[in-house]
Amino acid sequence: MQRYLQAATVAALLACLTITTVGAQQTPPSQPPPRPGAPNPATPGERTPTPPETPPRPATPPQPAPQQTGAAPFAPNAYASTYKPFPSRPTVIRNATILTAAGPAIERGSILLQDGKIAAVGQAVSAPPDAAVIDATGKWVTPGIIDTHSHLGVYAAPGIESLQDGNEMTSPNTAEVSAEHSLWPQDPQFDLALAGGVTAMQILPGSANLFGGRGVTVKNVPSRTAEGMKFPGAPYGLKMACGENPKRVYGSRNTAPQTRMGNVAGYRRAWQAAAEYRDSLRRWKASGSDPEKRPARNLQLETLAGVLDGEILVHNHCYRADEMATMINIAKEFGYKITSFHHAVEAYKIRDLLADNNICASMWADWWGFKLEAYDGIRENIALVDQAKGCAIVHSDDPNGEQRLNQEAAKALRAGWEAGFSIERADAVKWLTLNPAKALGIDKVTGSLEPGKNADVVIWSGDPFSVYSRAEQVFIDGALMYDRSDPEKQPRRDFITGLMPQGGAR
Amino acid sequence: MKIGLALVLSLGVTASLAGQATRPAPRETPRRAPAVPAAPEVTIAITNARVFPVSGQAIERGTVVIRGTKIAAVGAGIPVPSGARVVEAEGKIVTPGWIESATQIGIVEIQSGAEGTDDQSTTDKELSAAFDVVDGFNGESTVIPVTRVEGITRAVVTPSGSGHVLLGQGAMFDLSGAQVPASVVKAPVAMFANLGEAGAASEGGSRASAMLRLREALQDAIDFERHGVAWANAQRRTYARGRLDLEALGPVVRGELPLAINANRASDLLAAMRLADEFHLKLILMGAIEGWRVADQLAARKVPVVIKPLTNIPSFDALGATLENAARLSKAGATLVLSSFDTHNARNLRQEAGNAIANGLDRDAALRAVTLEPARVWGVAERIGSLEAGKDADVVVWSGDPFELTTRAEHVFIAGREVSSDTRQKQLFEKYKTIK
Numbered sequence: 005m006q007r008y009l010q011a012a013t014v015a016a017l018l019a020c021l022t023i024t025t026v027g028a029q030q031t032p033p034s035q036p037p038p039r040p041g042a043p044n045p046a047t048p049g050e051r052t053p054t055p056p057e058t059p060p061r062p063a064t065p066p067q068p069a070p071q072q073t074g075a076a077p078f079a080p081n082a083y084a085s086t087y088k089p090f091p092s093r094p095t096v097i098r099n100a101t102i103l104t105a106a107g108p109a110i111e112r113g114s115i116l117l118q119d120g121k122i123a124a125v126g127q128a129v130s131a132p133p134d135a136a137v138i139d140a141t142g143k144w145v146t147p148g149i150i151d152t153h154s155h156l157g158v159y160a161a162p163g164i165e166s167l168q169d170g171n172e173m174t175s176p177n178t179a180e181v182s183a184e185h186s187l188w189p190q191d192p193q194f195d196l197a198l199a200g201g202v203t204a205m206q207i208l209p210g211s212a213n214l215f216g217g218r219g220v221t222v223k224n225v226p227s228r229t230a231e232g233m234k235f236p237g238a239p240y241g242l243k244m245a246c247g248e249n250p251k252r253v254y255g256s257r258n259t260a261p262q263t264r265m266g267n268v269a270g271y272r273r274a275w276q277a278a279a280e281y282r283d284s285l286r287r288w289k290a291s292g293s294d295p296e297k298r299p300a301r302n303l304q305l306e307t308l309a310g311v312l313d314g315e316i317l318v319h320n321h322c323y324r325a326d327e328m329a330t331m332i333n334i335a336k337e338f339g340y341k342i343t344s345f346h347h348a349v350e351a352y353k354i355r356d357l358l359a360d361n362n363i364c365a366s367m368w369a370d371w372w373g374f375k376l377e378a379y380d381g382i383r384e385n386i387a388l389v390d391q392a393k394g395c396a397i398v399h400s401d402d403p404n405g406e407q408r409l410n411q412e413a414a415k416a417l418r419a420g421w422e423a424g425f426s427i428e429r430a431d432a433v434k435w436l437t438l439n440p441a442k443a444l445g446i447d448k449v450t451g452s453l454e455p456g457k458n459a460d461v462v463i464w465s466g467d468p469f470s471v472y473s474r475a476e477q478v479f480i481d482g483a484l485m486y487d488r489s490d491p492e493k494q495p496r497r498d499f500i501t502g503l504m505p506q507g508g509a510r
Numbered sequence: 511m512k513i514g515l516a517l518v519l520s521l522g523v524t525a526s527l528a529g530q531a532t533r534p535a536p537r538e539t540p541r542r543a544p545a546v547p548a549a550p551e552v553t554i555a556i557t558n559a560r561v562f563p564v565s566g567q568a569i570e571r572g573t574v575v576i577r578g579t580k581i582a583a584v585g586a587g588i589p590v591p592s593g594a595r596v597v598e599a600e601g602k603i604v605t606p607g608w609i610e611s612a613t614q615i616g617i618v619e620i621q622s623g624a625e626g627t628d629d630q631s632t633t634d635k636e637l638s639a640a641f642d643v644v645d646g647f648n649g650e651s652t653v654i655p656v657t658r659v660e661g662i663t664r665a666v667v668t669p670s671g672s673g674h675v676l677l678g679q680g681a682m683f684d685l686s687g688a689q690v691p692a693s694v695v696k697a698p699v700a701m702f703a704n705l706g707e708a709g710a711a712s713e714g715g716s717r718a719s720a721m722l723r724l725r726e727a728l729q730d731a732i733d734f735e736r737h738g739v740a741w742a743n744a745q746r747r748t749y750a751r752g753r754l755d756l757e758a759l760g761p762v763v764r765g766e767l768p769l770a771i772n773a774n775r776a777s778d779l780l781a782a783m784r785l786a787d788e789f790h791l792k793l794i795l796m797g798a799i800e801g802w803r804v805a806d807q808l809a810a811r812k813v814p815v816v817i818k819p820l821t822n823i824p825s826f827d828a829l830g831a832t833l834e835n836a837a838r839l840s841k842a843g844a845t846l847v848l849s850s851f852d853t854h855n856a857r858n859l860r861q862e863a864g865n866a867i868a869n870g871l872d873r874d875a876a877l878r879a880v881t882l883e884p885a886r887v888w889g890v891a892e893r894i895g896s897l898e899a900g901k902d903a904d905v906v907v908w909s910g911d912p913f914e915l916t917t918r919a920e921h922v923f924i925a926g927r928e929v930s931s932d933t934r935q936k937q938l939f940e941k942y943k944t945i946k
Contacts, residue, residue, distance in 0.1 A: 162825040192824055248623055352942050372935070373653065373854035375622040382935045388942070403823055411861060414915040422918065423939065471864030471915045503829060 078301075083184060085234035087223060090483035094118045096131035097463060100140035105147050105438040105452035109430040115145060117459035120482040125453050138477070144468055146433050147453050148203025148460035148480065149409050150440035152319065152366045153346050153399035157207055157222075157230070158183050160191035161403065161499070167191075171210030172217060176254050176261060177274050179242065180303035181217035183207045187230040190498040193403040198224050198486045198495065200407035201462040201475035204235055206444050208243045211321040212253045214261065214270045216243035218307055219319055221444045223480055226495045239445040241343070242311050244271070246322035246331060247377050268330060275338040278308030285309070317343040317445055319366075323377035325353035332361055344443040346399060347371075348389075349381040355392035364395035364443045368405070369412040369419075386413075386435060387420025387427060397443055398435045409436055414469035429469055458482075551578045552926065555590040556907060559599035564606055564882045565896035574604055576903040579926040584897045597921055599907050605877060606897050607663025607904030607924065609682075609884040611816050611849040612796060613856045615657060615665050616647040616683060621853075631671030632678075639727065639762075640754035641678025643667045644697045649689040653854055655933040658685040660857040661906040661919035664695055666888055668702050668770075668796075672712045675724045676751075677702040679758060680770070682888055684904075686924045699888040700770040700794060701762045706778035707827035721781060726750050728789050731759030768792040768887075770816075774799040774828040783811060794887060797851075799828035802835045805842030814845040814887040819866035836879070837870030847887055848879040864913035876913065902926075 095117045102113040104125060114129035115122065124130075131137070158170040169186035172178040187207055197205070204223050209216035219241030222233035246267060255262030261270050284299040291297075310316035318335070322328045322345045335342050344364035345351065349372065351358060351365040358365055367389070372381025390396035398413045400406035417432045434452075441451025450458045459482035466473040478486040487493035554576040561572035563584055573588040574581065582591075590596060619627035629646030647667065657665070663685055669678035681697035704712045709720030730749040733741075734756040740746040749756060761767035771782045774797045786793035795801065798815040801808060808815055822833045832838075840846050848863050850856045863876045871879075885895025894902050906912070907921040922929045 161823045163823075164826065196822060252623060352939075353945075356945055370855060370858070373620060376620055376624050379620060380938055382939050384939050404820060407822075408820075408865075411865075411915055415861070418916040418918070421916070423943070469916065471861060471913060472868045474868060500824060500829075503824075 083182075083231060083234075085236045086229065086231045087225070087227070087234055087236055089120045089481035090225065090485065092117070092120055092459075092479075092482035092484070094123075094132050094135035095138065095479070095482070095484075096129060096135045097138045097140050097145055097461070098129075100143050100145040100463065101467075102145045102453065103147075103430050103433040103468070104454065105430075105434045106454050107430070109428070113145075115453060115461065117461060117479060117482040120459055122453055122455055122457050122459050122461075124455055138463065140463055142466065143476065144464040144466060144473070145453070146201070146462050146464065146468055147437040147451055148462055148478065149201045149436045150444065150446075150451060151197075151202055151205040151400050151406055151409060152344060152364075152397055152440045152443045153401045154197075154205040154207050154403075154406055155210070155401070156193045156197060156205065156403060156406070157187035157189060157191045158209065159403075160188045161193050170208075171212040173210075173212040173253055176213050176250055176259075176270050177215045177304065178209075178213050178217050179215040179274070179305075179307040181209060182220060182240070183209050183218060183243075184220040184230045184234065187220065187222070187233070189227045189230055189233055192497040192500045193406075194224055194226075195495050195497055195500075196403070197406045198478055199475060199488070201410065201464070201468075201478055202406060203460040203462070203478065203480050203485075204441075204444070204446070204450065205406070206241055206319070208241065208319060211243070211245035211249045214245060214250050214267060215274060215304075215308070216245060218316070219243050221446065225480055225485060226497070235444075235446060237446070237449070240307075240310070240316045241319040241444070242307060242316050244318060244320045244331075246320065246327045247324060248375055249321070264327065268334065271331075271334050272337070274308060275312075275334065275340070278305050278312055279338060281305035282309040282312050311340045312338065314341070317341075317443070319344050319346055319443075321346045323347050323349045325350035327377075328354055329357060332357065332363070343445075344395075344397065347378075347401070349378045349385065351394075352382060352385045352388040353380075355389045355394050358389065359392050359394040362395075364397055364439060365389050366397040366399035366440070366443065367416075368401070369398060369415040383415065383419035384423045386416035387423055387425050390420070390427065390431075390435065391425050395439050395442060396435050397439045399440070410464075410468040410473070411471060414471070417469055429467070432469070553577045553582070553591050553594040554597060554923070554926070554928075555588075555594040556597040556599050556604055556905065556921075557590060559602050559604040559907065561604045561897065562606075562877060563897035564878055565898050572604070574897060574905055576905065576923060576926050579903060581897055581899055581901050581903045581905070583899055597907060602920065603908040603910065603912060604897070605661075605906050605908065605912055606881045606895060607906055607922070608661050608859060608880045609888075609895070610657070610662050610665040610856045610859055611847050611884045611888070612668050612818075612851045613665050613849075614667060614670065614853045615653045615685070615856055616649065616651045616667055617643050618853050619648070619651055619653065631669060631673075633673070635673050636752055637678075638671075638674035638676040638751060638755050639678060639701060639731075639758040640752075641669050641671070642681070642698065642758075643669050643679065644681050644690055644694060647681075647683060647690050647693070649683075649687050649693045652934045653856075654685050654687055655930070656854075656935055657857045658922055658924065658929050659919060659931055659933060660860060661908065661912065661922055662856065662859060663904040663906070663922065663924045664890075664894060665856065666699055666884070672704075674727075675703050675705065675709050675713045675720045676727055676755070676759075677704065679767075682890060684924050686927065686929065695893070696888065696890050698761075698767060699890075700768040701759065702770050702772070702796070704772045705782055706773040706775055707825075708772050709778075717778065717781075721785065723750070725785065725788075727755065727759060728763055728791075731756050731763045732789075735760055735763060762791060763789060765790050765792055768794045768889075770794040770796050772796045776800040776803040776830070778827075779804050780807070783807065783813060786811075786813070798839075799835065800830040801844070802832065802838035802842075803830055805839050805844050808839065809843035809845075812845060814847060814883075815839055816847040816849050816884075816887070818851045819848055819862045819869070819871075833865065833869040836866035836876075837872075840871055840875045840879075845883060845887065846875065846879045847884045848876065849884075860913055860917075861915060864915070867913055873913070 098114045102110040115125040160167045206219045206221045208219040221235040221238035227233045261267045346366045348365040420427045438451040441447035461479040463477040464473045476488045556574040561569040575583040614630045617629040666682045668680035679698035682695040683693045713720045713723045769791045795815045801815045819836045822831045850859045882895035885891040903926040905923040910917040
């Protein structure tokens, strides 16, 4: 992104970009002006991991998220979601090839969206007389795409210093911060992701720190506030990071951590403190919860204790196989669960370990080589994890890739086919929908096209695994939020209002 | 321009100054080797394919005959020469090898945190235009095999940096894995520079100061061209850049070597065109995110643009970013080249081009924009870029539509030699295909 900053800011940003960008790199980010030298433009890079396992833990019915750990003498839901579904009308989509993420493809199928939910899906679906009818002959329908690893709103466009809000690089443990408090809902990149069929995403802090802070899952809807986007009932994530980034950021300042073993010591120290904090709260509750005697509130430990209590899901940026194994050991030592590793470039080397421990892997289709811990990236990674009965997820960590996650999945699918696996599109679509929903703890309500689930639906112009296909219409909770053929139905964030030349931003 | 000609010209300059004392010797290292070293004269016939020569109409059930390093024949109904290896390509598509036009393949192995693997720029403030990627190129980079198995056979490797608006000289290499000089297709292909936001970041903190420094360097180069001997004898004013840079700029100010400028905002593209007019430069615009906004001027002045199609995130350097940039430039008649602007994933050039098509670019124009057009823009079209008898045999047999994500390059020939499908990544896959 901002690759080219004013000289004065360059130095300061550099550290940030490197980190941030590091992961992402690859792409010439948004600005291709690239100086050809700069390889990675903008990616906010790797910033966070994701993960839940399959059975996500918190059931996810849309309700106020469990945000506080321990009894709190303060308003527990001060930051609760204020999202309300947009107006919708009953809509039936007919004659489409439907990938439900819950079974085989349905040819010439229909799906009825009613009251914000999926009312019926199948070969024969009856619709109420007042339903809008969409003839989707030749088109394909999938669940809305869900990205476990996004930095929209916290590394917003334009990618300038003023909007670098994703990495609180002031301490290796900033578990007390939350991405929702950086999230700028006017980031125009949300509109672009919507045009790519993305209906929900986890916004994560960056990967500079061992504990980067809380991630927040949002619906991809226009809103004046971050709370207006928050996915009701979704648990928070905790972004953790392994490897090169934390040790580089802090090691270069001659502060801890400077090595991978320093990283691990940092995690363990923090978890020990969190366990003691949790225990002190438990003792306090067991002894009557006298408000006068409540242990002092500690926001950093509160987040970590939330993980130990199973209310907050760990999303762990980690590339190398051996480091992921180490992180699993730490989780066992302190009794928490890693929901998803993120980037997980070497997941294929330990895919059995991931499956055995019920840990998802949020991966790129083909990013590799931008640093040593990404040097062993192979394109079969996603398919290998999938075929090992693991929870494979295609993530972006990049505002460009986030617009084309279906294409990233297509590349991973091709690699799987060439590796000799027979993977159906109807299964590969789970890498984009159901598996990320599991990792975010929202799979009870979205991620597949099944009656009763939220009507988060995309109509594609053709096979979503084709480079030529485009999301034509995108529904969130049954409301038509994007229509490629109708400019009135294409949200435009404030930033580009009156600024974008006509014809830009698409 | 080929290096041979450049050499003659620059030698000519030297000769005319002969006898006048110490004019520094022109730099020139003929690094281009005789095509491919002693390849055995093998004949290969690719048959029954849908052939896209790019230089002409598509040929149904066509044959491409490769003899040695060159294409011997292309057409329908061509007999298979006796003794030829036959590549049956029924139902397949055959195109020329693709060209990536802005990458650091071979000069960057690992970008971050791996000292000694990144040679894309210099920290030497005394160097700018003279910086040359050729001397840092490693033909054994692991990035080369993973790129060529996707049908990319040649790449323009460009310098980077931020110490001066002038970045140095880029060169085109083949992706055979050969070292310099055998892998050099042409060096240099252009002088690279930054204007716009990148230029401001490079020099002086303002677009205007960047332009001023670039203009100064060009003015000095012109003066040096005329008065190099006097300068060497300390009878001329001092220049802002050193001897190496001024010599490197000679071909640029003579209009022989293109100046390829990274710029995006419409105002910066126009500024670059004004500069080119002022100094009579051969201009190429790189990036050009807002190129569509000045497409008519670009077309009228025949200024080639090298763009990354998958660019639509607004920035203050390019508020008008749009996925339709390629289509709009093409429609306006501009000379269009598509590029990944990536290194490790330059292999995704196909995805870039496919998306350009999905956003309105004509399919034939898209194929041309990754083959013949870049060959012309970089001055090597007499050797590569299309399937024509006599050209280097860079040929790709695709399993299907080359722009489609699920298509693979089944056979890739670089100058007549089929490249191995082996890569380090493939070896890692094989190693972990089963876990014991």
